Amino acid sequence: MLRFLLTRAWQALFTLWVVVSLVFLLIHATGDPIAVLAPEQMSAHSRAVLRAALGLDRPLAVQYVRYLAGVLHGNLGVSYYSGQPAMRLILERVPVTLELVGLSIGVAVLLGVPFGIWAAVRPDGVADRVLRSLSVLGSSVPTFFLGILLIYFFSVAFNVLPASGAGSLRHYIMPAFTLAFFRIALFTRLVRSTLLETLNQNHVRTARAKGVSEPVVILKHALRTALLPLVTVFGLQFGQLFAGAVITETIFALPGMNRMALQALYRLDYPVILAYVLVVAAMFVTINFLVDLAYGLLDPRVRHHG
Amino acid sequence: MPSWTTRLLAACGTAACLLAQSPAAQAALGDSAQHPLVVAFKGGATTLDPIMRSETTTESWQRNIFDTVTILSPQGKPVPRIAVAWKNLAPLSWQLTLRAGVTFQNGMPMTAEDVGRSIMDAANNPKSQMREFVNDVTGYKVVNPTTLEVTFSRPDPLFPVHLSAIPVMPEALIKKEGRAAFAAHPIGTGAYRFVSWLAEDHLDLRAWKGYWGHPVAFKFVRLESIPNGATRLAALLSGQIEVAEKINPEDFARVKNSGRARITSVPGTRTMYLAMDDWRETGSPGMAAGEKNPFLDPRVRKAVYEAIDVGLLREKIFNDAATVATQFMPPLMESFDRGLKRFPYSLADARKLLAAAGYPHGFTVRLDATNDRYLEDSLVAQALAGMLQQVGIIVQVNAIPKAVFFPQMNRGDFTFYLAGWGSVDPLSTWNSMFHCRDAKLGFGHVNREHYCSQAADALIAKASGSFDDAARVKLERAAYALADRTDIAYIPLYFQDEIAGVANGVVWNERPDGLILAWQMQRK
Numbered sequence: 001m002l003r004f005l006l007t008r009a010w011q012a013l014f015t016l017w018v019v020v021s022l023v024f025l026l027i028h029a030t031g032d033p034i035a036v037l038a039p040e041q042m043s044a045h046s047r048a049v050l051r052a053a054l055g056l057d058r059p060l061a062v063q064y065v066r067y068l069a070g071v072l073h074g075n076l077g078v079s080y081y082s083g084q085p086a087m088r089l090i091l092e093r094v095p096v097t098l099e100l101v102g103l104s105i106g107v108a109v110l111l112g113v114p115f116g117i118w119a120a121v122r123p124d125g126v127a128d129r130v131l132r133s134l135s136v137l138g139s140s141v142p143t144f145f146l147g148i149l150l151i152y153f154f155s156v157a158f159n160v161l162p163a164s165g166a167g168s169l170r171h172y173i174m175p176a177f178t179l180a181f182f183r184i185a186l187f188t189r190l191v192r193s194t195l196l197e198t199l200n201q202n203h204v205r206t207a208r209a210k211g212v213s214e215p216v217v218i219l220k221h222a223l224r225t226a227l228l229p230l231v232t233v234f235g236l237q238f239g240q241l242f243a244g245a246v247i248t249e250t251i252f253a254l255p256g257m258n259r260m261a262l263q264a265l266y267r268l269d270y271p272v273i274l275a276y277v278l279v280v281a282a283m284f285v286t287i288n289f290l291v292d293l294a295y296g297l298l299d300p301r302v303r304h305h306g
Numbered sequence: 307m308p309s310w311t312t313r314l315l316a317a318c319g320t321a322a323c324l325l326a327q328s329p330a331a332q333a334a335l336g337d338s339a340q341h342p343l344v345v346a347f348k349g350g351a352t353t354l355d356p357i358m359r360s361e362t363t364t365e366s367w368q369r370n371i372f373d374t375v376t377i378l379s380p381q382g383k384p385v386p387r388i389a390v391a392w393k394n395l396a397p398l399s400w401q402l403t404l405r406a407g408v409t410f411q412n413g414m415p416m417t418a419e420d421v422g423r424s425i426m427d428a429a430n431n432p433k434s435q436m437r438e439f440v441n442d443v444t445g446y447k448v449v450n451p452t453t454l455e456v457t458f459s460r461p462d463p464l465f466p467v468h469l470s471a472i473p474v475m476p477e478a479l480i481k482k483e484g485r486a487a488f489a490a491h492p493i494g495t496g497a498y499r500f501v502s503w504l505a506e507d508h509l510d511l512r513a514w515k516g517y518w519g520h521p522v523a524f525k526f527v528r529l530e531s532i533p534n535g536a537t538r539l540a541a542l543l544s545g546q547i548e549v550a551e552k553i554n555p556e557d558f559a560r561v562k563n564s565g566r567a568r569i570t571s572v573p574g575t576r577t578m579y580l581a582m583d584d585w586r587e588t589g590s591p592g593m594a595a596g597e598k599n600p601f602l603d604p605r606v607r608k609a610v611y612e613a614i615d616v617g618l619l620r621e622k623i624f625n626d627a628a629t630v631a632t633q634f635m636p637p638l639m640e641s642f643d644r645g646l647k648r649f650p651y652s653l654a655d656a657r658k659l660l661a662a663a664g665y666p667h668g669f670t671v672r673l674d675a676t677n678d679r680y681l682e683d684s685l686v687a688q689a690l691a692g693m694l695q696q697v698g699i700i701v702q703v704n705a706i707p708k709a710v711f712f713p714q715m716n717r718g719d720f721t722f723y724l725a726g727w728g729s730v731d732p733l734s735t736w737n738s739m740f741h742c743r744d745a746k747l748g749f750g751h752v753n754r755e756h757y758c759s760q761a762a763d764a765l766i767a768k769a770s771g772s773f774d775d776a777a778r779v780k781l782e783r784a785a786y787a788l789a790d791r792t793d794i795a796y797i798p799l800y801f802q803d804e805i806a807g808v809a810n811g812v813v814w815n816e817r818p819d820g821l822i823l824a825w826q827m828q829r830k
Binding site for chain 1: 346352353355358359360361432433435437438441485486489490504505506507508530531532533534536537538540541543544545546678707708709710712713716727728730734738745748751752
């Protein structure tokens with residue numbers, strides 16, 4: 001187990017180094033932050049002074065080495081715009097994003113898994129057909145459209161939910177549902193198809209032959225096997241949502257880290273972009289690790305070979 | 307904000323239900339932290355250090371906490387804030403009389419030393435974005451506790467206007483705790499004191515009891531960012547917020563018909579213009595290889611000018627919330643000449659001019675524009691292409707993000723482009739945008755077109771040393787007449803309006819400088 005953890009940690013560090021270096025080079029190739037940062041009235045002289053003050057007048061190699069040295073000391077630099085530490089700007093916005101993602105994944109699992117089971121119990125039954133057409137709808141409605149539609153009904157027409165902000169749980173209802181909508185459909189379809197597959201497997205047939213009641217067969221014997229692919233997709237979706245909630249954060253004016261990162265990207269605020277990339281990469285590495293662990297718990301074969 | 311349950315209870319409409327309303331819901335707007343006056347912006351302040359960012363939203367947020375030395379009236383004249391009077395002693399010296407009895411929000415009295423050092427900070431801090439306003443200041447002398455003498459390397463007749471950008475900061479405190487700590491908990495002399503904030507998301511403010519000016523109408527104020535236009539509008543119409551800036555022109559009718567809010571708009575200080583390469587004979591980017599640059603011929607420039615129906619842009623794209631530019635300088639500037647009119651829109655005349663210039667069938671050119679910087683920018687570029695096609699000029703629109711656009715523009719990579727310029731005053735605009743390029747003296751640093759008129763430069767040089775307002779304005783007008791009318795250095799199109807939606811309970815009229823200041827808002 002210890003060797004497993006060490007290998008994993010080493011791989012994670014290597015991954016983070018590659019990601020940071022790639023992003024560093026890519027963003028420095030895209031443009032000049034001073035061109036966006038300096039007000040248009042600023043003279044050439046003042047621009048040069050500003051460039052030097054931010055260390056952007058150094059050769060790229062020097063900037064890269066300095067940056068890596070800073071990262072190793074836990075210092076990711078300050079934002080060109082706010083003067084605040086870049087990592088703090090991202091980290092203080094992580095809770096909002098985590099809450100949003102956690103809530104929507106929770107909703108998606110709590111609705112999607114039962115829907116999937118319900119549909120799988122009687123394939124081609126009424127429930128199955130209704131849920132299948134709903135899931136097509138769920139995977140094809142774009143996020144921004146659904147978000148605006150919800151705001152129109154629940155904020156303007158009925159005036160029961162706030163259109164923006166992150167002050168209370170009520171603020172998260174519409175954004176979480178907006179993000180969850182597609183995932184409900186996804187989990188429904190996934191659970192339905194894997195469950196249908198496992199229901200024909202030997203161990204399920206054995207259980208039925210032993211005279212185990214149908215609910216127990218489905219929930220205990222079949223579902224446990226069917227959950228394996230779900231865990232993978234769950235991990236992927238969590239990562240994707242964590243780094244991809246930007247449209248939802250923008251529409252509902254939630255102060256999440258993705259909105260911050262998008263602003264930083266528009267403005268070429270390099271330190272903030274890099275801090276964001278590090279956080280997201282670290283998050284993905286952690287999720288992958290947790291998914292591997294979960295596999296071990298659910299499937300003894302993985303545990304013994306791992 | 308009334309809670310969900312209170313709203314539901316209120317909706318049921320019976321007397322019993324109404325009695326159940328919580329006290330918070332009955333408190334008047336802006337009287338409690340639970341029910342603040344909320345102003346929503348498209349963006350948010352990136353920093354609360356008041357010299358680090360010269361950008362309207364950031365300044366709007368900051369200037370509820372900080373006072374500037376002067377402020378601009380709706381007519382563009384500098385009027386007293388911290389300075390109550392100013393006098394020009396010699397070409398290189400201004401005397402400021404300061405308001406007595408002003409205190410900072412930490413209880414420290416504001417001194418002349420604070421004002422002097424704030425000006426020097428703005429001028430010298432390497433990251434200061436206010437440098438251009440006070441570039442020529444060399445030092446200051448405290449004459450007595452309310453008199454400050456400021457010295458210059460070059461005459462600055464518009465110093466009182468420039469002081470409207472200079473915030474007064476508690477310099478002793480900044481020296482003690484450092485700029486970063488100061489920016490995290492800003493202290494100024496303004497009407498509101500800092501409560502808490504999240505950069506670019508929201509800023510909570512509370513009226514400050516020791517404020518020297520009129521007591522504010524709303525004690526609790528929240529400034530927040532709602533980036534999406536539809537959400538901002540929904541929040542205004544549902545009563546969640548009181549003021550929403552930058553309402554899209556197509557939504558004006560919805561605001562007006564809602565019965566809950568109205569639209570306020572005023573011509574701003576941003577000139578939207580078309581720029582044309584004035585120096586490359588051939589090889590202009592965006593022209594076919596080897597083709598001659600048609601814009602070197604003044605007749606072509608005038609033809610393009612006359613082929614554009616700005617009134618139509620104003621009506622169709624901006625729903626009348628833009629002001630047709632009769633000259634490059636916006637109405638707020640001292641040199642603005644009310645008597646001027648645009649060259650009349652005339653396709654026939656434009657075709658004649660093109661034929662005389664040797665382009666009877668027009669030519670093909672690329673028009674570069676942003677798609678995320680100015681209100682409806684890419685739409686305007688498309689409309690311009692359609693208009694110019696009527697006189698045979700085939701325009702290929704290249705609308706790109708600002709992060710890509712501006713570096714290219716600054717390198718001079720464009721032949722024909724749509725951009726905006728925010729004017730501070732006619733002299734600095736001339737020296738940046740119109741003056742013959744001179745890297746050594748710092749003239750024409752954004753004159754990417756290489757426009758050059760020595761005669762006009764001489765007029766501006768004379769105006770720059772003139773402390774006689776009438777004489778200076780006359781010189782400025784003469785210079786701009788040369789650039790605007792004779793040479794057509796740029797084609798001014800329209801002044802972007804400053805627009806906001808305001809809920810019925812609040813009195814607020816947009817300011818030409820675009821600042822939204824909670825301390826100037828009133829109750830209705």
